[in-house]
Amino acid sequence: xxxxxxxxxxxxxxxxxxxxxxxxxxxxxxxxxxxxxxxxxxxxxxxxxxxxxxxxxxxxxxxxxxxxxxxxxxxxxxxxxxxxxxxxxxxxxxxxxxxxxxxxxxxxxxxxxxxxxxxxxxxxxxxxxxxxxxxxxxxxxxxxxxxxxxxxxxxxxxxxxxxxxxxxxxxxxxxxxxxxxxxxxxxxxxxxxxxxxxxxxxxxxxxxxxxxxxxxxxxxxxxxxxxxxxxxxxxxxxxxxxxxxxxxxxxxxxxxxxxxxxxxxxxxxxxxxxxxxxxxxxxxxxxxxxxxxxxxxxxxxxxxxxxxxxxxxxxxxxxxxxxxxxxxxxxxxxxxxxxxxxxxxxxxxxxxxxxxxxxxxxxxxxxxxxxxxxxxxxxxxxxxxxxxx
Amino acid sequence: xxxxxxxxxxxxxxxxxxxxxxxxxxxxxxxxxxxxxxxxxxxxxxxxxxxxxxxxxxxxxxxxxxxxxxxxxxxxxxxxxxxxxxxxxxxxxxxxxxxxxxxxxxxxxxxxxxxxxxxxxxxxxxxxxxxxxxxxxxxxxxxxxxxxxxxxxxxxxxxxxxxxxxxxxxxxxxxxxxxxxxxxxxxxxxxxxxxxxxxxxxxxxxxxxxxxxxxxxxxxxxxxxxxxxxxxxxxxxxxxxxxxxxxxxxxxxxxxxxxxxxxxxxxxxxxxxxxxxxxxxxxxxxxxxxxxxxxxxxxxxxxxxxxxxxxxxxxxxxxxxxxxxxxxxxxxxxxxxxxxxxxxxxxxxxxxxxxxxxxxxxxxxxxxxxxx
Numbered sequence: 001x002x003x004x005x006x007x008x009x010x011x012x013x014x015x016x017x018x019x020x021x022x023x024x025x026x027x028x029x030x031x032x033x034x035x036x037x038x039x040x041x042x043x044x045x046x047x048x049x050x051x052x053x054x055x056x057x058x059x060x061x062x063x064x065x066x067x068x069x070x071x072x073x074x075x076x077x078x079x080x081x082x083x084x085x086x087x088x089x090x091x092x093x094x095x096x097x098x099x100x101x102x103x104x105x106x107x108x109x110x111x112x113x114x115x116x117x118x119x120x121x122x123x124x125x126x127x128x129x130x131x132x133x134x135x136x137x138x139x140x141x142x143x144x145x146x147x148x149x150x151x152x153x154x155x156x157x158x159x160x161x162x163x164x165x166x167x168x169x170x171x172x173x174x175x176x177x178x179x180x181x182x183x184x185x186x187x188x189x190x191x192x193x194x195x196x197x198x199x200x201x202x203x204x205x206x207x208x209x210x211x212x213x214x215x216x217x218x219x220x221x222x223x224x225x226x227x228x229x230x231x232x233x234x235x236x237x238x239x240x241x242x243x244x245x246x247x248x249x250x251x252x253x254x255x256x257x258x259x260x261x262x263x264x265x266x267x268x269x270x271x272x273x274x275x276x277x278x279x280x281x282x283x284x285x286x287x288x289x290x291x292x293x294x295x296x297x298x299x300x301x302x303x304x305x306x307x308x309x310x311x312x313x314x315x316x317x318x319x320x321x322x323x324x325x326x327x328x329x330x331x332x333x334x335x336x337x338x339x340x341x342x343x344x345x346x347x348x349x350x351x352x353x354x355x356x357x358x359x360x361x362x363x364x365x366x367x368x369x370x371x372x373x374x375x376x377x378x379x380x381x382x383x384x385x386x387x388x389x
Numbered sequence: 390x391x392x393x394x395x396x397x398x399x400x401x402x403x404x405x406x407x408x409x410x411x412x413x414x415x416x417x418x419x420x421x422x423x424x425x426x427x428x429x430x431x432x433x434x435x436x437x438x439x440x441x442x443x444x445x446x447x448x449x450x451x452x453x454x455x456x457x458x459x460x461x462x463x464x465x466x467x468x469x470x471x472x473x474x475x476x477x478x479x480x481x482x483x484x485x486x487x488x489x490x491x492x493x494x495x496x497x498x499x500x501x502x503x504x505x506x507x508x509x510x511x512x513x514x515x516x517x518x519x520x521x522x523x524x525x526x527x528x529x530x531x532x533x534x535x536x537x538x539x540x541x542x543x544x545x546x547x548x549x550x551x552x553x554x555x556x557x558x559x560x561x562x563x564x565x566x567x568x569x570x571x572x573x574x575x576x577x578x579x580x581x582x583x584x585x586x587x588x589x590x591x592x593x594x595x596x597x598x599x600x601x602x603x604x605x606x607x608x609x610x611x612x613x614x615x616x617x618x619x620x621x622x623x624x625x626x627x628x629x630x631x632x633x634x635x636x637x638x639x640x641x642x643x644x645x646x647x648x649x650x651x652x653x654x655x656x657x658x659x660x661x662x663x664x665x666x667x668x669x670x671x672x673x674x675x676x677x678x679x680x681x682x683x684x685x686x687x688x689x690x691x692x693x694x695x696x697x698x699x700x701x702x703x704x705x706x707x708x709x710x711x712x713x714x715x716x717x718x719x720x721x722x723x724x725x726x727x728x729x730x731x732x733x734x735x736x737x738x739x740x741x742x743x744x745x746x747x748x749x750x751x752x753x754x755x756x757x758x759x760x761x
Contacts, residue, residue, distance in 0.1 A: 004680065255758055262756060282752035289757040290674075290696045290748075297673035319666050382665055383658035387638045 005076070012073055016080045023049050024086050032085040033260075035357035035364070037208060039087065040123075040165050046087040047094075047120035056118045057094050064102055064110065065118045071303040075251075082252025083259075092161070093117045093124040096240050097170045100187065104228035104236050109189070127157040127171035127190070127214060128237065135377050137172070138181045138234060142216060144173040144188060146223065151175075151188060153196075153219040159371070163199045163212040166192050172233050179231075187233035189225040196220075204367075206360035207346070241373055242317065248372050249299050249324035254292055257331035261285060264338050264355070275338060288330055295323045315385040318378040325368040325375060332362045393428040394455050397421075402459040404726045410462055411582045415540045417462035425463065426495030434473050434617075439485040440493050441477070446617060446682035450624040450675060457628025460733045462582055464498055467536035470621045472499035472545055474614035475562065479602030488543065488564065500541040502532035502588055503611060510746060512615065513557040513608050517590065519548035525594045528563060531587065538586025539576035541567050546590070551605055560607040563599045565590075581736045582729070613687075619694040619741050620678040623701045626737040627675045630668050630708045633730040637661065637712045657715060664708050671704035692754055695747040701737070702744030709734040 005013065028046060031039045050056045051065070058067035059074050069077065081088075089095070098117045101109050116122045133140040142155025153173055163169065169190050176184030190197075196219040202211045228236055262285065265276035275281050302314050335358045336343045343359045369375045383389040401421060410418040425431055433448055435441020442448075449470060456465055469492070476489050476499070491497035508514040517530025528548050535544070544567050552559025567574060573589040602610050638661055641652030651657055674697040681693035709731040713720035716727045723729075738744070751757070 258756070258758065279749075279752060283748055285756070286748050286751040287699070290699045290751070291670070293677065293696055293757050294670040294674045294700050297677050298669055301669075301673060301676075316669065319669055322666060323670065376659065379659040379662035380655070382662035387658075387661055387665060389638065389641060389652040389658050389661060 005072070009072060009076060013076050013080060016077055019053065019055075020080060020084045020086055024084055028087055029084065030354070032087060033354035035208075035354070035361045037210060038090065038162060040162075042087040043090055044120045044123075047089060047118075050089075051119045056120075057098060059095075060098060060102060060114075060118075064114050072300065075299065075303055079252035079255070082250060083256050085253070085256055090120065090123065090162075092126045092170075093120070093122070095243060096126060097124050097168075097189070099243055100170070100227060100236050100240050103239060104187075104232075106224075108224065109227065113189070122167040123162070123165045125160050125163045125166035125169045125192075125214075127160060127169045129159045130156060131158055135374055137237070138185065140172055140174060140185070142171065142173050143177065144175050144186065144221070146175070149223055151186075151221045151223060151226070153188070153190065153216045153221055155216050157214040157216075158202075158211075160199075160212045160214045161210055163192070163214050164201065164209070168192060169197075169214065170227075172237055175233075176231050182234040184231055185233040185237070186230050187227040187236045188221055189227060190219065190221050191225075194219050194221065204364060206363040208360070208364060210364075248368075249295060249320035250328055250368075251292065251296055251299060251324065254324070254327040254331045257328075257335065258285065258288060258292065261331065261334050261338060264335065268338055268340070270340075284334065288327065288334065291323065292327055295320070295327065298323070315381055318373075318381045321372060321378045322369075322375045328368050329362075329365055332358070332365045336362045390429050390433075391451055391455070394430060394452065397424055397428065398455060398459045398461070402461060404729075407460065407462065407582075416578075416582070416584050417464065417540070421461075422463050423495050425465070426493070430465070431469055431495055432493045434469060435477055435485075435489055435493060439477075439480075439489050441489075446620050446679045449617070449621050450679040453621045453624035454628035454631075454675075457625035457630075457733075458632040460581070460629060460632075460729060464500070464537040464540060464583075466618065466621060466625065467500050468492060468498050471501045471536075471614060471618050474617045475501065475545055475601065475610055478613060479562065479607075479610045483598070484564070484601065497542045498537060498540045499543045499545060500535050500537050501614075502535040502538070502544045502546045504533055504535075505531060506533040506587075508533075510742075511555055512612065513560065514555045515547050515549045515560050516554055517546065517548040519550050519561060519563065522594060525596055526563065526599070528565070528590050528593045528595065531589050533587050534585045535588055536583065536585050538567070538574055538588060539584050543567070544588070545601060547607055547611060557608045559605050560611070561604050562601040562607040562610065563595055564601055565593060565595055565599060569593055579736060581733045615741065616690050616694045617682055619698055620675070620682045622737055622740055623671075623675040623678050623694075623697045626701045626705050626734060627668070627672050629730055629733050629737065630671060630705060633712045633727060633734070634661075634664050634668050634708055636727055636730070637664070637715050640716060651715075660711055660715070664711050667704035667707045671701050674700040688754065692751065692757060695742075695750045695754075696757055698742060698747040699744045699751070702747070705734040705738045706744075 028042045031042050047056055055067060057065045058069050058077060060066035062068045094117060098114060101113055128137060130140045130142060142157060144151035144153045169192055171188045171190055172185050173188050174184055175186040196217040198215040200213045201209045202213060203209055262276060265281060266274050268275045270278060299320055302316050302320060305314055339355060339358055429442055430452060432441045433444035433452060437443050473492060480489060488497065492499055505516055519526045519528045530548065532546065544565050546563050546565055547560050548563060549559055550561040571591040571593050574586045576584050576586040579585055641657055641661060642650050644651050678694045678697035681690050684690065712727055713731050719725045720727050
């Protein structure tokens with residue numbers, strides 16, 4: 001296998017970089033630098049720019065708008081977006097519900113939803129977690145009973161990111177309470193405008209509003225919004241979660257942070273000279289770079305092994321999730337430390353640039369080792385699926 | 390060749406075999422060495438015009454990983470990778486005929502004698518002196534921790550021919566016969582079952598034909614060979630780690646306490662998963678070091694091997710210490726093999742600079758991602 005990009009891949013990287021430079025507005029870039037919250041208008045606008053170029057959903061099959069790239073090219077593309085940094089694609093749409101509809105949805109669902117996802121015409125959110133179903137997701141209780149061409153949904157979802165913007169929610173619901181918990185779950189697509197849905201914001205420790213509780217009170221969902229077969233939803237959810245895991249290394253995000261740490265340290269005086277010149281600091285940054293380089297090579301190995309975008313993800317992708325989240329958290333903490341006393345201030349307008357958001361971002365990013373299957377869950381996957389324990 | 394090597398090791402390098410090889414002089418198996426020669430292993434890094442196989446650092450990586458899996462005792466790293474790397478780069482045609490050919494057929498063991506006591510961290514610090522004496526060179530000084538010095542039929546020795554003690558320029562390489570008079574070799578066992586020697590050289594005279602490469606130009610060659618050796622050490626450590634990790638996981642499935650296999654306990658499952666992550670991260674960096682060693686960019690190579698050694702050092706420590714802990718009492722006995730794998734990892738971690746040393750080297754270079 002090759003651990004370095006070939007000429008074609010390097011040329012591709014240049015092409016992606018040039019396109020980003022020509023199309024990414026300064027406002028979008030600053031929005032990303034200031035903390036990484038999705039800004040609704042930016043996400044939609046940028047998705048449409050990419051989609052027009054044919055790059056909106058490059059990992060999808062070509063017939064639904066995919067670019068036909070190798071896994072390596074897809075990862076180059078993702079990393080370049082992260083390095084820019086450009087608005088993150090809405091993963092609930094393009095990485096989660098889109099691939100599930102492609103793999104398991106009906107022709108009608110594909111035609112109805114996929115082009116709108118690719119163009120960000122609909123904003124999707126994810127209805128999986130519940131107050132009593134976190135890591136033990138299959139114990140979820142939100143139920144759907146079938147009645148005259150509809151499912152009647154009752155229950156509560158939580159940690160629903162950006163539900164406040166959402167047009168649609170894809171939900172795991174219990175359709176058969178009498179069987180083993182994994183066997184009675186179905187995958188429903190629900191219009192957020194349906195009567196009986198209430199969204200309640202949850203404020204996180206950084207002071208922001210990203211996640212929500214979503215309540216369902218006798219919500220009527222047409223049966224044609226069931227994906228695949230009734231009671232097979234757990235299989236579709238596993239498919240979705242493993243695809244999500246691959247995406248969570250977010251190497252470009254950590255690389256961009258390390259680059260920023262170097263820049264910030266170069267203009268931060270400490271004991272009379274730039275912090276970047278101090279051996280202790282340089283050692284710290286070098287140690288993180290080594291881990292990041294190792295993860296980059298591991299990701300290339302996992303991608304090469306998968307060979308094609310729709311293969312079942314290697315359980316080794318759990319390494320990407322664990323190490324990727326640790327590095328995102330470590331690099332965000334590094335930025336806090338560089339700020340020194342300036343890191344204490346809470347006001348967003350305390351500085352005129354992105355550094356005002358650093359500490360809040362560090363608080364916010366404790367989430368990355370919790371969501372998408374917590375790191376403990378990932379270690380259990382490694383222990384069971386790879387080590388056979 | 391990889392398949393032949395795997396078969397050979399499976400057949401002849403069970404832990405009981407290894408114990409026998411270690412117990413009898415010279416502390417490794419000449420029979421195995423002859424079989425290494427037979428399957429072409431000793432010819433690997435030499436060029437085809439000198440009877441070699443034109444092997445790349447990636448080929449060496451594959452071999453070293455296998456040798457690590459069985460914690461082999463033979464002088465492959467010292468004779469083939471280190472000394473061989475120097476011969477390939479600097480030996481004259483005559484020297485290839487008189488030295489390399491015999492290394493390849495297995496009849497000559499060569500060791501590099503470069504490091505001296507107190508020079509760790511200063512690779513260009515050479516106190517051993519070589520001065521002109523008529524047509525000859527007169528060499529005096531001492532060398533420390535020369536791997537397999539007691540088995541060596543030939544030593545490649547670094548000596549200062551000009552410049553200050555730490556100058557990169559002014560170091561020259563000589564091939565000398567360790568049995569010459571005025572050479573005193575004190576050998577000792579290492580913790581991994583191999584041996585090393587401290588060597589005193591008193592006014593030893595050698596002719597110009599003993600020069601390997603050009604006068605004053607030895608450091609460049611030493612450094613390139615050292616980078617290659619570092620990449621090989623990383624690969625060897627990956628072999629040791631994967632075997633030790635597998636051994637540990639097997640034990641977790643088999644050892645019962647409280648009526649169940651201890652691998653049922655989540656506390657141990659997650660630690661075994663952490664070991665696996667450390668192993669795969671180390672494997673990635675060993676691959677990276679080997680691949681980068683094939684390029685011509687010296688700064689990039691130095692960065693790659695140092696960053697690999699940092700990762701290997703950290704992974705080796707975690708896997709070694711955790712494995713011993715999970716084996717419990719038998720992990721700290723001489724009788725059982727796990728402890729020997731742990732010791733091997735500890736030595737590889739220290740050899741040619743531990744993680745902190747290489748981290749220190751990295752801080753003086755450009756960032757790892759600034760080269761891209």
